Amino acid sequence: MYAPGHVAAALMASAPALRWWAVAGALAPDVVDKPVAWALGGFSRSIGHSALVWLCLVGGAAVSRSERARAVALGVATHLIADLVDDVFYGLFATSQVASLWMLWPVARPDAWAVTLAAPVLSAPYAPWVVEGVVVALAVAGLVGSRDGRRA
Numbered sequence: 001m002y003a004p005g006h007v008a009a010a011l012m013a014s015a016p017a018l019r020w021w022a023v024a025g026a027l028a029p030d031v032v033d034k035p036v037a038w039a040l041g042g043f044s045r046s047i048g049h050s051a052l053v054w055l056c057l058v059g060g061a062a063v064s065r066s067e068r069a070r071a072v073a074l075g076v077a078t079h080l081i082a083d084l085v086d087d088v089f090y091g092l093f094a095t096s097q098v099a100s101l102w103m104l105w106p107v108a109r110p111d112a113w114a115v116t117l118a119a120p121v122l123s124a125p126y127a128p129w130v131v132e133g134v135v136v137a138l139a140v141a142g143l144v145g146s147r148d149g150r151r152a
Protein backbone atom coordinates (compact mmCIF):
# COMPACT_ATOMS: atom_id res chain seq x y z
CA MET A 1 0.00 0.00 0.00
CA TYR A 2 1.13 3.54 -0.66
CA ALA A 3 1.22 6.59 1.63
CA PRO A 4 -2.41 7.73 1.05
CA GLY A 5 -3.76 4.33 2.07
CA HIS A 6 -1.50 4.14 5.13
CA VAL A 7 -2.55 7.62 6.24
CA ALA A 8 -6.22 6.77 5.71
CA ALA A 9 -5.96 3.51 7.68
CA ALA A 10 -4.26 5.32 10.58
CA LEU A 11 -6.91 8.06 10.57
CA MET A 12 -9.67 5.46 10.76
CA ALA A 13 -7.98 3.46 13.53
CA SER A 14 -7.00 6.28 15.87
CA ALA A 15 -8.77 8.56 18.31
CA PRO A 16 -9.28 12.07 16.90
CA ALA A 17 -7.05 13.77 19.47
CA LEU A 18 -4.13 11.47 18.63
CA ARG A 19 -4.68 10.98 14.91
CA TRP A 20 -1.53 12.81 13.74
CA TRP A 21 0.66 10.70 16.04
CA ALA A 22 -0.92 7.60 14.49
CA VAL A 23 -0.31 9.02 11.00
CA ALA A 24 3.36 9.58 11.91
CA GLY A 25 3.54 5.95 13.01
CA ALA A 26 1.82 4.79 9.84
CA LEU A 27 4.36 6.57 7.66
CA ALA A 28 7.42 5.61 9.73
CA PRO A 29 8.07 2.11 8.31
CA ASP A 30 8.45 3.38 4.74
CA VAL A 31 10.27 6.56 5.82
CA VAL A 32 12.85 4.32 7.53
CA ASP A 33 13.12 1.46 5.06
CA LYS A 34 12.90 3.08 1.62
CA PRO A 35 16.02 5.27 2.02
CA VAL A 36 17.91 2.31 3.50
CA ALA A 37 17.00 0.18 0.49
CA TRP A 38 17.89 2.97 -1.95
CA ALA A 39 21.26 3.51 -0.25
CA LEU A 40 22.22 -0.10 0.42
CA GLY A 41 20.15 -2.01 -2.11
CA GLY A 42 18.07 -5.05 -1.32
CA PHE A 43 14.53 -5.50 -0.11
CA SER A 44 12.67 -2.34 0.91
CA ARG A 45 11.09 -3.87 4.01
CA SER A 46 13.46 -4.47 6.89
CA ILE A 47 13.88 -2.70 10.23
CA GLY A 48 10.92 -0.33 9.79
CA HIS A 49 8.60 -3.18 8.84
CA SER A 50 9.80 -5.60 11.52
CA ALA A 51 7.17 -6.95 13.90
CA LEU A 52 9.97 -7.38 16.42
CA VAL A 53 10.72 -3.64 16.30
CA TRP A 54 6.99 -2.98 16.56
CA LEU A 55 6.84 -5.14 19.72
CA CYS A 56 9.62 -2.96 21.17
CA LEU A 57 7.52 0.12 20.37
CA VAL A 58 4.51 -1.43 22.10
CA GLY A 59 6.65 -2.27 25.11
CA GLY A 60 8.07 1.26 25.22
CA ALA A 61 4.57 2.72 24.98
CA ALA A 62 3.36 0.49 27.80
CA VAL A 63 6.26 1.39 30.06
CA SER A 64 6.01 5.11 29.34
CA ARG A 65 2.20 5.13 29.60
CA SER A 66 2.25 7.73 26.86
CA GLU A 67 -0.92 8.03 24.78
CA ARG A 68 1.14 9.54 21.96
CA ALA A 69 3.53 6.57 21.97
CA ARG A 70 0.54 4.21 21.89
CA ALA A 71 -0.88 6.13 18.94
CA VAL A 72 2.45 5.84 17.09
CA ALA A 73 2.52 2.08 17.79
CA LEU A 74 -1.07 1.83 16.54
CA GLY A 75 -0.10 3.67 13.35
CA VAL A 76 2.83 1.32 12.76
CA ALA A 77 0.47 -1.64 13.31
CA THR A 78 -1.95 -0.35 10.67
CA HIS A 79 0.97 0.00 8.25
CA LEU A 80 2.21 -3.55 8.85
CA ILE A 81 -1.29 -5.05 8.57
CA ALA A 82 -2.04 -3.11 5.36
CA ASP A 83 1.25 -4.17 3.76
CA LEU A 84 0.68 -7.79 4.77
CA VAL A 85 -2.87 -7.86 3.39
CA ASP A 86 -1.66 -6.14 0.23
CA ASP A 87 1.13 -8.70 -0.16
CA VAL A 88 -1.20 -11.65 0.31
CA PHE A 89 -3.69 -10.41 -2.27
CA TYR A 90 -1.04 -9.27 -4.72
CA GLY A 91 0.73 -12.59 -4.30
CA LEU A 92 -2.42 -14.58 -4.94
CA PHE A 93 -3.28 -12.63 -8.07
CA ALA A 94 0.10 -11.90 -9.61
CA THR A 95 2.79 -14.29 -8.49
CA SER A 96 1.12 -17.26 -6.76
CA GLN A 97 3.31 -16.52 -3.73
CA VAL A 98 1.17 -15.78 -0.74
CA ALA A 99 3.60 -14.83 2.00
CA SER A 100 7.04 -13.61 2.77
CA LEU A 101 8.83 -13.16 6.06
CA TRP A 102 9.63 -9.46 5.97
CA MET A 103 7.84 -8.96 9.30
CA LEU A 104 10.38 -11.23 11.00
CA TRP A 105 13.41 -9.12 10.10
CA PRO A 106 16.22 -9.54 11.33
CA VAL A 107 15.48 -13.17 12.30
CA ALA A 108 14.53 -14.06 8.73
CA ARG A 109 15.58 -12.49 5.46
CA PRO A 110 12.58 -10.66 4.02
CA ASP A 111 12.55 -12.65 0.80
CA ALA A 112 13.93 -15.93 2.08
CA TRP A 113 10.74 -17.91 2.12
CA ALA A 114 7.40 -17.87 0.40
CA VAL A 115 4.49 -20.23 -0.09
CA THR A 116 4.26 -20.89 -3.79
CA LEU A 117 1.07 -22.27 -5.25
CA ALA A 118 0.99 -24.39 -8.38
CA ALA A 119 -1.18 -21.89 -10.21
CA PRO A 120 -2.72 -18.53 -9.41
CA VAL A 121 -5.65 -19.11 -7.08
CA LEU A 122 -7.67 -16.23 -8.44
CA SER A 123 -7.77 -15.39 -12.11
CA ALA A 124 -9.08 -11.80 -11.90
CA PRO A 125 -6.40 -9.09 -11.94
CA TYR A 126 -5.68 -7.53 -8.59
CA ALA A 127 -5.77 -3.77 -8.55
CA PRO A 128 -4.01 -2.44 -5.43
CA TRP A 129 -5.24 1.06 -6.24
CA VAL A 130 -8.84 -0.10 -5.90
CA VAL A 131 -8.18 -1.33 -2.35
CA GLU A 132 -6.23 1.83 -1.54
CA GLY A 133 -9.00 3.99 -2.99
CA VAL A 134 -11.61 2.26 -0.85
CA VAL A 135 -9.51 2.76 2.31
CA VAL A 136 -8.94 6.45 1.53
CA ALA A 137 -12.64 6.97 0.71
CA LEU A 138 -13.69 5.37 3.99
CA ALA A 139 -11.28 7.60 5.94
CA VAL A 140 -12.49 10.75 4.18
CA ALA A 141 -16.10 9.74 4.82
CA GLY A 142 -15.28 9.14 8.49
CA LEU A 143 -13.53 12.51 8.84
CA VAL A 144 -16.38 14.36 7.14
CA GLY A 145 -18.89 12.47 9.28
CA SER A 146 -17.05 13.32 12.48
CA ARG A 147 -16.90 17.02 11.55
CA ASP A 148 -20.62 17.03 10.81
CA GLY A 149 -21.23 15.40 14.18
CA ARG A 150 -19.31 18.15 15.98
CA ARG A 151 -21.39 20.89 14.35
CA ALA A 152 -24.70 19.37 15.42
Ligand SMILES: [Zn+2]
Pocket residue numbers: 029030049079083
Ligand atom coordinates in the same frame (compact mmCIF):
# COMPACT_ATOMS: atom_id res chain seq x y z
ZN1 LIG B 1 5.41 -0.45 3.91
